[in-house]
Amino acid sequence: MTSRWGAPDPGRVMRWYPRAWRHRHSAVLLGTLEEQAETRGGPVLTRADARSMRVHGLAERLSPGVGAGLALAGAVALLFGIVGLVVGMAGAGPLSAVPAVLFVGVGPALLSLSVASLARDVGVTTAAGTVLALVASLVAWVLAALASFSWSSGFRQADLGIERTSFAAASPVFFVGAIVSGAVALAPAFAGVLRGVRGSSTRWTLALVCSVPSAVVIGLFTLAPGSALLPALGLLVAWGLRLRVREGVPDDARTMWIESVATQTDRVGVALDRPRRRLLVALAVVTAVLGAPFSLYAVLGGSDGQGLSWLPAAWEQLPPMNAGLAGGALASLPLVAAGGLAASRRWGRSGGVAGLLVSVAVVMNAVGAAMGPSGDTQTYGVFVAAVLVGIAVLLPAARWVPGPPVGRWAVIVVVGVAAGWSAGVLALSLFPLLAPVVAVVFAVVAARQPLIPRGAAGAHQPRAA
Amino acid sequence: MTILTEPAFWVLTALAETPRHGYAVLRRVEQLNGGESPLRITTLYATLERLERSCQVRVMSEEVVDGRARRTYDITERGREVLSHEVERLVVRARAAEASLGGQSPARGRATGWAPA
Numbered sequence: 001m002t003s004r005w006g007a008p009d010p011g012r013v014m015r016w017y018p019r020a021w022r023h024r025h026s027a028v029l030l031g032t033l034e035e036q037a038e039t040r041g042g043p044v045l046t047r048a049d050a051r052s053m054r055v056h057g058l059a060e061r062l063s064p065g066v067g068a069g070l071a072l073a074g075a076v077a078l079l080f081g082i083v084g085l086v087v088g089m090a091g092a093g094p095l096s097a098v099p100a101v102l103f104v105g106v107g108p109a110l111l112s113l114s115v116a117s118l119a120r121d122v123g124v125t126t127a128a129g130t131v132l133a134l135v136a137s138l139v140a141w142v143l144a145a146l147a148s149f150s151w152s153s154g155f156r157q158a159d160l161g162i163e164r165t166s167f168a169a170a171s172p173v174f175f176v177g178a179i180v181s182g183a184v185a186l187a188p189a190f191a192g193v194l195r196g197v198r199g200s201s202t203r204w205t206l207a208l209v210c211s212v213p214s215a216v217v218i219g220l221f222t223l224a225p226g227s228a229l230l231p232a233l234g235l236l237v238a239w240g241l242r243l244r245v246r247e248g249v250p251d252d253a254r255t256m257w258i259e260s261v262a263t264q265t266d267r268v269g270v271a272l273d274r275p276r277r278r279l280l281v282a283l284a285v286v287t288a289v290l291g292a293p294f295s296l297y298a299v300l301g302g303s304d305g306q307g308l309s310w311l312p313a314a315w316e317q318l319p320p321m322n323a324g325l326a327g328g329a330l331a332s333l334p335l336v337a338a339g340g341l342a343a344s345r346r347w348g349r350s351g352g353v354a355g356l357l358v359s360v361a362v363v364m365n366a367v368g369a370a371m372g373p374s375g376d377t378q379t380y381g382v383f384v385a386a387v388l389v390g391i392a393v394l395l396p397a398a399r400w401v402p403g404p405p406v407g408r409w410a411v412i413v414v415v416g417v418a419a420g421w422s423a424g425v426l427a428l429s430l431f432p433l434l435a436p437v438v439a440v441v442f443a444v445v446a447a448r449q450p451l452i453p454r455g456a457a458g459a460h461q462p463r464a465a
Numbered sequence: 466m467t468i469l470t471e472p473a474f475w476v477l478t479a480l481a482e483t484p485r486h487g488y489a490v491l492r493r494v495e496q497l498n499g500g501e502s503p504l505r506i507t508t509l510y511a512t513l514e515r516l517e518r519s520c521q522v523r524v525m526s527e528e529v530v531d532g533r534a535r536r537t538y539d540i541t542e543r544g545r546e547v548l549s550h551e552v553e554r555l556v557v558r559a560r561a562a563e564a565s566l567g568g569q570s571p572a573r574g575r576a577t578g579w580a581p582a
Contacts, residue, residue, distance in 0.1 A: 021514075029510050031533030032487040036506065049506065056507040123470045127511060 008043075008050035016057025052127075059120055059127035062134065067117025068241035074110030075234030075414075077102045082231070097149070105145030108222050111234045112137035112185065118241055119189050129188025140181035144219055147174035182215030183208060190214075235414045239407060272345065272449050280338045284443035287335035291328050291436040298324020298433060322369045328432030329366035335439045336362055342446070347396040357392035361385035365428045383421065386428055390420020469551050472504055472512040477521065477540060477548040484525045484539040487513070513538060521547055 010033060014026050030044075037044045045053075084099025113134060120130040154168035190207035197203040222230065272280070298321050340355015347354075364385040394416040398408050431438075469477075479485060479493040491509055495502040504512075516522040521544035525537045540548070 025510050025514070027534035028487060028527075028536045029506060031535060032491070032506050032509075034533055035488040036491070052505050052507040056511055060511065121515075123473070123515070126470075127508070 008045045008047060010045045013045065013050045013053045014057075016054045018057075018061050018063065021057075021060050055131050056127045058134070059130040062113065062117040062120060062130060064117060064121050064241040067114045067121070068238045070110045070117065071114035071234045071238035071241060074107050074114060075231040075238065077110060078107035078231040078234060081107055100148065101145060104148045104222065105141050107230065107234070108144070109138055109141035111230065111237070112141065114234065114237045114241065116185075118237055119192065121241070124192035125188045126192070129192065133185045133188050136181045136185035140178050140185055140215070140219075143174050143178035143181055144222070147171050147178055150174055178219060179212065179215050182219060183211035186211040186214050186218075231414070231418060235411060239411050272446075276341070276345070277446060277449060280342060280446040281443045283334040283338035283341075284439040284446065287332050287338075287439035288436045288443065291331035291335075291432070291439065294324045294327035294331055295433045295436055296324075298328060325369035325429075325432045326366045328435060329362050329369060332362055332432055332435035332439075333359060335435055335442060338442060338446070343396060347399075350395045350398060354392040354395040357388045357395070361388040361392070361424075361428060362431070364388075365432070369432075382425055382428065386424025387417050387420035389424040389428060390418070390422075391416030394419065469547060470512070472508050473516060473521075474548070474551060475504060476509065476512050476516060477544050480522060480538055480540040481545060481548055484537050486535045486537045490538070516544065520544075 010030055014022055014030070017026070033044050033049070081099045081101075081103025085103060116125070116130055116133045116137065119125045119133070120127070125133060150167055150169075150171035154164050154171060157164050157168055187204065187207045190210045191203050194203050194206055194210075197206060336355060336359050340352055340359070343351030343354055345351070362385075364381055368381045368385070391413055394412050398412045475494040475497070476490055478497065479490045482493070485493060487506070487509060490513075491502060491504060491506065494504055513522060517524065517538075520541055522538045523541050525539040527534070527536045529535065
């Protein structure tokens with residue numbers, strides 16, 4: 001990488017930059033280097049300049065466009081990994097490790113690189129910090145994957161009662177190595193955030209102090225089941241980077257847009273006309289009245305062996321918990337309908353669609369509970385219902401996502417799927433039990449909503465998201 | 466929200482006076498820092514590219530002078546706004562610090578480094 005005279009050759013060092021960057025800037029940059037050399041004397045390119053060019057060249061290669069591609073690839077790898085792990089499609093064959101490698105190693109590594117690209121583009125990290133984060137995060141995820149496999153291997157060997165191999169025994173070393181590398185990868189970002197702290201040694205010490213626990217949390221979160229939010233995070237990063245590529249840095253436009261959304265949200269009042277307010281309260285009361293016995297039966301029904309005498313005889317065959325959950329879910333439908341009506345008043349069409357999706361999920365949940373523990377069909381049904389809830393909850397948020405409609409709806413759906421997958425099952429399981437309490441609260445809140453003055457009804461029509 | 470980094474601050478400051486080409490920006494920043502530049506040429510062009518993409522500077526002209534390519538940049542209205550906002554923020558901080566010191570600022574009267582927030 002040096003010329004015959006020992007000084008670095010600018011033309012060769014320039015190749016560290018991406019082609020597009022070279023095409024646009026290389027002539028001007030070389031001209032400036034020559035001008036500087038002429039003024040100061042000495043070679044056109046010092047070794048320090050060459051080092052700096054290599055670092056900047058590498059960092060420029062992690063452009064927002066490349067980062068968006070990496071984020072997308074990371075999200076796809078994570079999704080394949082999750083699906084593979086959940087349905088066990090690889091079985092015990094030679095491909096059995098592929099989902100785990102995608103989920104623990106490849107996906108998070110690609111995602112980390114895309115986040116590094118975003119951090120560089122918004123100015124949180126310098127070029128050197130970006131390159132450091134890039135290298136260290138790759139090392140960290142390789143070590144994290146090794147730690148995971150080594151741990152599993154040791155577990156399996158312990159189950160079989162055979163002596164642990166040296167690979168299985170090395171999991172603590174891989175784990176510590178992953179944490180240290182992860183902390184090094186995160187440190188430039190923290191140092192960037194803490195740039196207001198005077199003194200670089202203090203700043204970097206603080207950055208490392210923040211980085212170590214963060215690396216542990218990120219590592220454990222990635223390995224934990226239910227981390228389906230990661231692919232969604234990948235898509236969010238990809239979306240953010242694509243917007244930056246397409247629109248430059250649209251701070252002005254974004255600010256104006258946020259202001260317009262805020263104004264629009266303020267304009268959409270929560271005031272109700274009298275019949276609608278009565279309807280909401282009535283629906284909630286129905287759920288409270290019908291749902292309470294089911295909740296009690298689900299929780300206490302098995303204690304005295306007595307069922308609910310007014311239920312069809314077929315329900316007597318179900319375990320009390322299943323019967324209570326199924327009945328409670330059906331009894332919660334009026335509350336869901338009331339919620340959908342209130343949401344459509346507040347957020348327009350997306351609120352109504354959200355209510356409809358939750359209703360479908362609740363019915364699916366009721367059917368699943370009524371079928372009893374019937375294996376895979378019920379399991380998949382619960383997950384589908386949970387995903388519907390995740391999407392429903394996020395639908396009204398679509399108006400706050402920047403960008404063209406197709407993109408923001410895609411973001412909402414993907415994040416909704418991930419949220420539903422991660423937390424929806426728990427929410428759906430608890431909802432039939434808690435619906436009566438929620439219904440009482442809802443009824444009180446609805447009854448206290450202000451009424452639209454006579455003659456002004458329809459003045460505040462929300463816009464569809 | 467785009468963060469105004471230290472290089473971006475100095476580049477905008479140099480261009481706020483008058484349009485300049487790359488090396489002239491470097492020299493001006495050097496003068497403003499009492500002879501020591503916080504910018505390398507590599508950082509300068511990375512910064513200029515980012516500022517151009519975020520519409521804070523724009524290319525005014527490109528020419529060849531003495532066989533060397535030269536590109537002259539100018540600050541945009543948006544760049545001036547961003548710089549003004551940063552100046553206001555720094556002034557508030559400086560006044561607060563000055564008030565804490567009872568008006569005896571050790572930094573007053575000599576060139577000082579700039580610590581970005």
